[in-house]
Amino acid sequence: MKRLILCLCGLLAGHAADAMEVRQFDDPAKQERYETLIKDVRCLVCQNQSLAESDAELAKDLRTEVYNIIESGKSSEEAVQFLTDRYGDFVLYRPPFKSITLLLWLGPFLLLAGGAVFLWKQARRRAEAAQQEEALSAEERRRLQQLKDRFQG
Amino acid sequence: MRFAIPLVIFVLLVVLLGVGLTLDPREVPSPLIGKPAPAFSLPEVAAADRTLSLDQLKGQVFLLNVWASWCVSCRQEHPVLVEFSKRGIVPIYGLNYKDTRDDALAWLKRFGDPYRASAFDEDGKMGIEWGVYGVPETFLVDKHGVIRYKQTGPVTPEDLENKILPLIRELQSAA
Numbered sequence A: 001m002k003r004l005i006l007c008l009c010g011l012l013a014g015h016a017a018d019a020m021e022v023r024q025f026d027d028p029a030k031q032e033r034y035e036t037l038i039k040d041v042r043c044l045v046c047q048n049q050s051l052a053e054s055d056a057e058l059a060k061d062l063r064t065e066v067y068n069i070i071e072s073g074k075s076s077e078e079a080v081q082f083l084t085d086r087y088g089d090f091v092l093y094r095p096p097f098k099s100i101t102l103l104l105w106l107g108p109f110l111l112l113a114g115g116a117v118f119l120w121k122q123a124r125r126r127a128e129a130a131q132q133e134e135a136l137s138a139e140e141r142r143r144l145q146q147l148k149d150r151f152q153g
Numbered sequence B: 001m002r003f004a005i006p007l008v009i010f011v012l013l014v015v016l017l018g019v020g021l022t023l024d025p026r027e028v029p030s031p032l033i034g035k036p037a038p039a040f041s042l043p044e045v046a047a048a049d050r051t052l053s054l055d056q057l058k059g060q061v062f063l064l065n066v067w068a069s070w071c072v073s074c075r076q077e078h079p080v081l082v083e084f085s086k087r088g089i090v091p092i093y094g095l096n097y098k099d100t101r102d103d104a105l106a107w108l109k110r111f112g113d114p115y116r117a118s119a120f121d122e123d124g125k126m127g128i129e130w131g132v133y134g135v136p137e138t139f140l141v142d143k144h145g146v147i148r149y150k151q152t153g154p155v156t157p158e159d160l161e162n163k164i165l166p167l168i169r170e171l172q173s174a175a
Helices: A002-017 A028-039 A057-071 A076-087 A102-132 A138-152 B004-022 B072-086 B101-111 B125-129 B157-173
Strands: B041-043 B051-053 B062-067 B092-097 B118-121 B137-141 B147-152
Touching (some): A028 A057, A028 A076, A057 A076, B092 B125, B101 B118, B118 B125, B137 B157, B147 B157
Parallel strands (some): B062 B092
Antiparallel strands (some): B041 B051, B062 B137, B137 B147
């Protein structure tokens, strides 16, 4: 138990450490926009981290850029534009809907639809097969009963 | 025939995943290729009172190599650039990224200086404008100041001969 608690404390400490530099906005709405935005942008240096989490130098610089853009009263879209102009759509965890990202966005739905069609066909085939199944003859029914008795008894 | 379907799906998946393994996720395609190079005007590494700007470089095909004395793979790439600069095919300019002037000068003195001049980008602002996300990176810019190619990571002799040099010749012969 003690070990678990220590472990959890370690996790929490680790989490607090990546909260990086404090950026203060005069407007809480701007603060929120800034914080949401940097969580949605990928750090190019450590690609499994967002801009908010990364300790990389470049991430720090880009946070400053984003901070300045938001602080100067520009929209989040303008900040995103600034980043994609330089690093491409790759920086966005939510890539825009374009011809080359079509499969990315629609793929899961296509798979789901495909699966649904497959299941529906399967169910229909089974229903048809059940309808076509001939009733058991008197003799078959007697044998079935015999088998049941044997296994249950 | 029905039994073939899972097999086909399996083979397709293997091919797809196999191709995925050969891709390098660190290589991010630059959105700047085919676009005018972002303007800059920075002091030179060699002398703080001299400036190097994009306007000075326009009208020729040139390479812009992003480097730093603290960058390990730049060490690996450097001799390739030094050799290449001796051939005089194309001028190489440097973008000294987030370095100190003393370290940068010492580095050039020790390993050789392949650059016509290096812009001193102390705070990394120019790097951000050019979409630099790791050192070294190398840009090939045409006569009109349009970025034609970008190499992320060290330039190897093979890259130079097979990819960069043919492109340089093509751009140099273009109007």
